[in-house]
Amino acid sequence: MGLTSNNIVIIAVITAVLLFAATIWLWPRLAGRGVTAVLGRVGMLVATQLTVFAAFGLFANQSFGFYGSWSDLFGKEDTPGVVVNHDTPGNGVRVTETRHVKVDGGSSPKVAGRIEKVNIQGPVSKIASSAYIYLPPEYFKPEYAKRKFPAALVLTGYPGTTEALINGLKYPQNAHALAKNGRMQPTILVMMRPTVAPPRDTECVDVPDGPQTETYFTKDLPKAVSAHYRVGREARNWGVIGNSTGGYCALKMAMRHPEAFSAAAGLSPMYKAPIDATTGDLFGGSKQLERENNLMWRLDHKPAPPVSLLVSSSERGEKNYRATMQFVNKVKTLNRRGEPTRISSMILETGGHNFNTWRREVPAALEWMGGRLSDR
Structure with a gap:
């Protein structure tokens, strides 16, 4: 059990x-x-x-979502120890398990879709990590056999577990319900935690002489998934969404790599990477690299990227409320100057930095995301 x-x-x-x-x-x-x-x-x-x-x-x-399994709880989880053989031919995705999606009406793939557990290898970043891929029901229907689907990378916080995206925040179930009701186009979800070099919290940074996490998510992963599944290869086909650390990663990767993602949603995000015992020195002592990973600094000093961004917070209960409103106002100022970055926000009256708050935000964030991705 x-x-x-x-x-x-x-x-x-x-x-x-x-x-x-x-x-x-x-x-x-x-x-x-x-x-x-x-x-x-x-x-x-x-x-x-x-x-x-x-x-x-x-x-x-x-x-x-602190621990995903008994072995994880007792420190015996060995899944991160995947060895990547870069001489092995293939597209970088290996399916290791399939599971049903629990929805009303049945559990067959044509009704509920399917979740596949995969290992995704990154030949450029030299990182391998596991993920859960949600394939919507339409993926298995004959009339969609030649259609490519949009995809969204979904990230947990730190440390987080990928299981929490399925059992706690119920991303597949929400995506299924929204698509069934015509509020979201059928979308493939790539569900992961940003901790691809555990136990280190890399904040999705290409760490000098360390894990190349940003490269893994922005280059290796979209290419591998698009090669294995019927997913478009262009930025307009890809979005990224996350909570807490995953929210910071989502916004940052879209802003720094608009060639990879055209839309990003940060639920309770930070706007710069912390430096603490879990991260170590992320920037190799480089103040310039640290600034370039600060989202406020990027809005003030870098060209505005052609991406759509969504941020969320709460007036009471979230410590990032003031920073979120500052971020929104900076992007709105860029809009008035004719810059291409677009901003949306979701501000609750009350809500803490927890799963109960994010469960309230996920359906609206997915609907927003679905309206900004293309299947062409």
Whole structure:
């Protein structure tokens, strides 16, 4: 039973409730002063507290996506240790698993679409990472057999788990519902975490003498996915969306590489990369490289790229609200000067930096994204 499954959370909650009830029921019988009674009370209290803690922990993990599996929780996850053999012929995508999408009406690919777990190799960046690819129902229908689809790269925050994009934020289910209701064109989703060189948080930077994460996402990944699936190869066919660190990555990569992505949505994004124990020195001591990865600085000092951007925040509960409004106003000033960058925003009255807030934003962000990508 998977760490993020609903069943294990339900079992943990039921177990905690039953033990709590049993403790209340048995407490009068354990009220004596003998060793047996004392040990019984201690045992009941410890067992109840452990089950309550486990229930809250499992629920929090499912909501926030801290760990994707039991092996990940206990530090035994070895998936990142994929060895890339760059002499191996192929297009860079290897399917390792398929799974159904849970929607009303059935689970066949022509009804619900399909999720494929893949390894994506990057010959230029020399990075390999796993991803989940959501293929919409139309991908499997005969009338769409010759059609190419738009694609959106979907990124978690740091550390994040890719499973959280499926089970927590429900990107495939939202995309399916929006397309079914005619509010979004059928779109392929490439769901990943930005941590492609774990445990380091590279903030999607090409680190000098380190992981070439930006190259992986902007060059290797679109080329590999377009070669393996029926996805367009041009920037107008590709968008990128993410939350928190993934939101910063999304905005930055579109602004720095408009030849790769034409639209980007940042949910609760930062606007510059932090430097801390998880990142290390991202810029090799180069102040110029650091500035070039600062989105506010880019708006003031670099040519405005021909991309569409969406940012989100909350008036109460998000620390990035002022920075988000500053970013929006800077782009609006560029618009008035006739520059090609376009900006949209989604500002909630209240909402913290958490999955509950992002769940409220994902449907609208996907609909926005779908309206800006082309299948031509």
